[in-house]
Amino acid sequence: MALDFSLTSEQEEIRALVREFAVKEMRPRADHHDEHEETPWEVMRKAHEIGIGPAAMFPTEYGGGGLDRVTELILSEELSFGDAGMAVSILASGLAGAGIIAMGTEEQKQRYIFRLCDPKDLRIAAMGLTEPDSGSDSLSLRTTATRVDGGYLLNGTKQFCTNGGIADLQVVFATTDRSAGPAGITGFVIEKDNPGMRQGRKERKLGVRASHTAQVILEDCFVPDEARLGFDRDGKATGPGAIGAMLMLEATRPAIAAGAIGIARAAFEFARDYSLEREQFGKPIAKHEAIAFKLADMATEIDAARLLAWRAGWMAEQGIPMARGEGSMAKLFAGDVAMRVTVDAVQVLGGYGYIKEYPVERFMRDAKIYQIWEGTAEIQRLVISRYVLGERRAAGRARLAQAS
Ligand SMILES: Cc1cc2nc3c(=O)[nH]c(=O)nc-3n(C[C@H](O)[C@H](O)[C@H](O)COP(=O)(O)OP(=O)(O)OC[C@H]3O[C@@H](n4cnc5c(N)ncnc54)[C@H](O)[C@@H]3O)c2cc1C
Known part of the structure; x- marks a missing residue:
């Protein structure tokens, strides 16, 4: 068993x-x-x-x-x-x-x-990969890291950075050598009080509005050698590098999926409870089959999304490679489910779903970002299609052959 x-x-x-x-x-x-x-x-x-x-x-x-x-x-x-x-x-x-x-x-x-x-002191961190001109095509980033005595000078703009400008630690990706392509990309950690880093525009958003999203601007921002991720004090690479780390994102995607499932469940539970109270044509709307079936579909999709997420989480825990893009499948499906379920929840509440007195319109606005960040739904489909068509494995083999 x-x-x-x-x-x-x-x-x-x-x-x-x-x-x-x-x-x-x-x-x-x-x-x-x-x-x-x-x-x-x-x-x-x-x-x-x-x-x-x-x-x-x-x-x-x-x-x-x-x-x-x-x-x-x-x-x-x-x-x-x-x-x-x-x-x-x-x-x-x-x-x-x-x-x-x-x-x-x-x-x-x-x-x-x-x-x-440190349990006594809340310190927060941010991760800046996206730039104004590089979103899904993140490896085309333009932020530069120029070698200077004792470290690097970083110049560029990071876009849509969660916690950007308010974080104690800012991880940013920059290129030390644009001619090297993705191999020139490295991660750096920048401390909050660094005079070369400042917050740009704070974005006003459709949803997840309790979360801070801002540009982070780097102008001759000095970062010492010891803050270049994955390189020891002698400048020798010790880890998988930035590209290796990005490939590991597959393993972090189930947690994003879980966030989407949480919103979907909140919307479903609210809509279900409302449908049992609200009466039209002499009975609770839950007793009209159109509403009952909508609720059945919502519950089924939420469970299916959770199963995909838990499978991917279990694989990450066991160290089993996600050879078919299982992390992306979970993130893709859960993001789409959150959107469908929250739209349906608004429908179950009718006009009351559309007004701010009830939370379902907020759930619907919050859900949308899960089809966009950490790889859009289209990019997840691209990743999965490459896995199922065997292209990722072939590309991996070609890289290995080149390296040997
Ligand atoms: C609220 C919020 C918080 C964020 N937080 C962070 C953060 O903390 N750190 C960070 O680095 N980034 C963050 N992001 C950025 C987020 O990850 C990007 O917005 C996302 O990756 C998409 O990039 P883009 O917005 O530039 O869209 P684009 O890449 O310009 O895409 C536009 C459209 O084209 C489609 N598209 C692009 N390329 C292809 C293709 N090859 N095939 C098919 N379709 C394609 C996309 O799917 C999308 O529909 C955040 C974004 C938001 C809105």
């Missing part, structure tokens, strides 16, 4: 703890932060203090909680069920942290990850 969908008692406990936090701490503040586009510092601090922020997911050897990859999906879904924008604010440092863990030297991991895990 190898297949087992039951949760451990620890997973059940974490789910109950985060769900309680979502209902008591996040939901009552969700409208305010959505309306005012304010960063929810108080909620972020509380989540950090009780150990349900990104630190919970970092390895124990760097001060983190060492949650396994399936439990982190449960945490992500529950936070997003509370409020998607706040969940992003709470969890966004995880992406930068994952980059440091994937690319950094042992010394860098000790230096930076420990700081993000």
Whole structure:
């Protein structure tokens, strides 16, 4: 009996703890932060203090909680069920942290990850890959890192950076040699008080408005050698490099999928409860088959998305390569499900779904970003199609042949 969908008692406990936090701490503040586009510092601090922020997911050897990859999906879904924008604010440092863990030297991991895990002090991180002219085609980035005595001078603009400009640690990708193409790209860590880095425009958004999104502008920003990720003090490469780290994104996609599932579930539960109360033509609208079947489809799609996400999380935990793009499948499907389910939830509420008195219009606005960030739905389809057509493996073999 190898297949087992039951949760451990620890997973059940974490789910109950985060769900309680979502209902008591996040939901009552969700409208305010959505309306005012304010960063929810108080909620972020509380989540950090009780150990349900990104630190919970970092390895124990760097001060983190060492949650396994399936439990982190449960945490992500529950936070997003509370409020998607706040969940992003709470969890966004995880992406930068994952980059440091994937690319950094042992010394860098000790230096930076420990700081993000200090339970007494909330410190946040940001990850800047996207630029005004390079989004999906991220490897065409233009930010330069020019060699100078003792380090590098970084110049460029990072676009749409979550926590950009307010983060204590900013991971940015830049090229040390444009003629080398993707091989010239390296990750750097920039500290908040660096005079060469400043926040540009703070974006006003459709959804996840509790989360801070801004440009980050680098002007002759000096970064010392020891902050170049994956290179030791002698300038020798020690890790998989930036490209290797980006390939590892496949393994971080299930957590994004879990966020989308949290929104979808919030919308479904609200619509279901409403449909049992609201009466038209002498009976609850849930008793009209058109509404009941919509709810059935919503529940089915949410479960299917969760199964894909948990499979990918389980594979990441076991160290099984995602040879068919299983992480992308989870992210793609969950993003599309979140959009369909939240649109349907608005429909179930009719006119009341469209007004701000009820949260479903916010759920619908929040869901859209899951078809865009961390690789758009089209890019996920591209990735999956390459895996299923065998092109990724062939490309990998060609690279190996070239290297040998
Ligand atoms: C709120 C928010 C937060 C974000 N946070 C971060 C962050 O913290 N760090 C970070 O680095 N980035 C972040 N991003 C950037 C995000 O990852 C990009 O917006 C996303 O990757 C898409 O890039 P783009 O917006 O430039 O769109 P484009 O790449 O210009 O794409 C436009 C359209 O063309 C399609 N398209 C592009 N290429 C192809 C192709 N080859 N085949 C088919 N279709 C294609 C896309 O799917 C899309 O529909 C954030 C974005 C937002 C909106």
